[in-house]
Amino acid sequence: MRANYLFTSESVSEGHPDKVSDQISDAIVDLFLSKDPEARIACETLTTTQLVVLAGEIRCKGIYENGEWAPGALEEIESTVRNTVREIGYEQEGFHWKTLRFENNLHGQSAHIAQGVDASGNKDEGAGDQGIMFGFACDETPDLMPATLYYSHKILERMAADRHSGAAPFLEPDAKSQVTLRFENGKPAACTAIVVSTQHAPGYDKGEKEAELKSYVKGVVADILPAALLSDATEYHINPTGSFEIGGPDGDAGLTGRKIIVDTYGGAAPHGGGAFSGKDPTKVDRSAAYITRYLAKNIVAAGLATRCTIQLAYAIGVSKPLSLYVDTHGTGSVGDDKIEEAIKGIEKLGGLTPRGIRTHLGLNKPIYRRTAAYGHFGRKAEGDFFPWEKTDLVDDLKAALA
Known part of the structure; x- marks a missing residue:
């Protein structure tokens, strides 16, 4: 370097049109997970002048089952959208929580995707999609962010x-x-x-x-x-x-997932390309990005490096990651290959499978609306929120490398 x-x-800010979309999408994720911790959600949001449109694929007990909406579910979804806009603070002529038009185009999840992701027989739950995910940490700030x-x-x-x-x-x-x-x-x-x-x-x-x-x-x-x-x-x-x-949306249309560099590391680290908001944690775009941040932050917090990038890769329907890569950018006190082996040997991480990640971090909870503005990383771990910001893996890493 x-x-x-x-x-x-x-x-x-939270009022930027793309961030309005992200927050609406994650408010929908939270609504569904509050009803069913095993819900499947991929919710995209479009915002523009006096209009919010939802689109995507869902499966959720108590909201959408067997191709049917539960009684009151559609009203609850619309209320969630309007309340999110109201809490952000939009009461303007061109975008007002009370008077905006709302369209709901959510529909059932593809059975072909479901059969690859769901656990069955001897098959462990697979990743919700293929992809590469990166995590990063450095010692430039108290929260180990750029x-x-x-x-x-x-x-x-x-x-x-x-x-x-x-x-x-x-x-x-x-x-x-x-x-x-x-x-x-x-x-x-x-x-x-x-x-x-x-x-x-x-x-x-x-x-x-x-x-x-x-x-x-x-x-x-x-x-x-x-x-x-x-x-x-x-x-x-x-x-x-x-x-x-x-x-806001009156000045420029907003879409979910258009601020992925703002959401992560501000360009100081690689990005795998997948957005986070609107996705349940079976989607490794989200959960694997969280675990790689967790690992990188704990490596820096343990004094094993002052700068660390981690990559994971997955295939849709396959539970185990295809690869794990650690790069401490020449700042490591031990070899990067040794850190990789140490991570693989920590049992509580569940082999970094989608279910192992969700179990260790407790991701099947309605904790996502708060992530959708001001970054998913560098936040304070409080209760169930931002568990990937905890540094509770430090002792395990030190013990594995002793």
């Missing part, structure tokens, strides 16, 4: 909290951030540029009100980034296009 360079990551993405998320989280509390009433839900850091000897040394574009109330694009908005954003940045990274040389681009009153 180069020791000295500039690197940039971006984040988007610093550029970490700070990009935190800026927008603070702005959203201030919007919801009323501390910044001029903010509207849609926003984007971008942080550029200069790295020296591989470590963050200075912030060279900050970009924040935020939807705002009328009038906050000129005069004193514009100055108030820009001053507020700079104050948030100063609170979030370490003072040592900021200086008079830091460039700020706040609403660089000028006015940003029309936003």
Whole structure:
């Protein structure tokens, strides 16, 4: 790796149209898993001006069985969608939780997919699809995430909290951030540029009100980034296009799964290509991405490396992973091949099969709506939420490598 360079990551707020779609899709996942922990869901969401459309394949006791909707299920799905939009904060003429049009095009799961995934006889449950998944961790932040993405998320989280509390009433839900850091000897040394574009109330694009908005954003940045990274040389681009009153799905259509780099590592690590939101955890796009993050984070937390990338690969209908790859980028205290063997020998991981992953991390629960904004990784493990962020594998790894 180069020791000295500039690197940039971006984040988007919960009100960004693609993130609205992600949150709706994951709210549907949570609804189904709350009824049936073994539910199958692949829910895509389209959002645009005054319209939300669901499409995908499902199977769920208490909601959709044998090709029929359970009594009240359709109303519960629509209510879940509208409540999600309301909680984000959209009560605008072009996108309002109460008056938007809603279309539900969910239908039964393909029997051909089901027969490959479901366990039967001596056959273990197979992966819900083929694919490659990557996990990553590094020591740039306390949560072992790339610093550029970490700070990009935190800026927008603070702005959203201030919007919801009323501390910044001029903010509207849609926003984007971008942080550029200069790295020296591989470590963050200075912030060279900050970009924040935020939807705002009328009038906050000129005069004193514009100055108030820009001053507020700079104050948030100063609170979030370490003072040592900021200086008079830091460039700020706040609403660089000028006015940003029309936003969210009214300003740009949103789709589930279009912000996969925001969801993961901000471009600092590879991505297998599969999105997370809207999928139940039999889909290894989601569950295997979570276990690879869990493994990479525990490797760094154990002091075995300061930077770690892990890849897993699966075939649809096959339970065991096709490959496991560990790369500590030359920072490991032991060989990468030894770490691979140590992971394979830890029984509690269940051989990294789809069921083994779900069992170890407890993924068959309604825990996904909270993942759908501000990143799936680098979050605090609390109760059932974000279990892949726990560092409870450290002792096992150390013991296996002793």
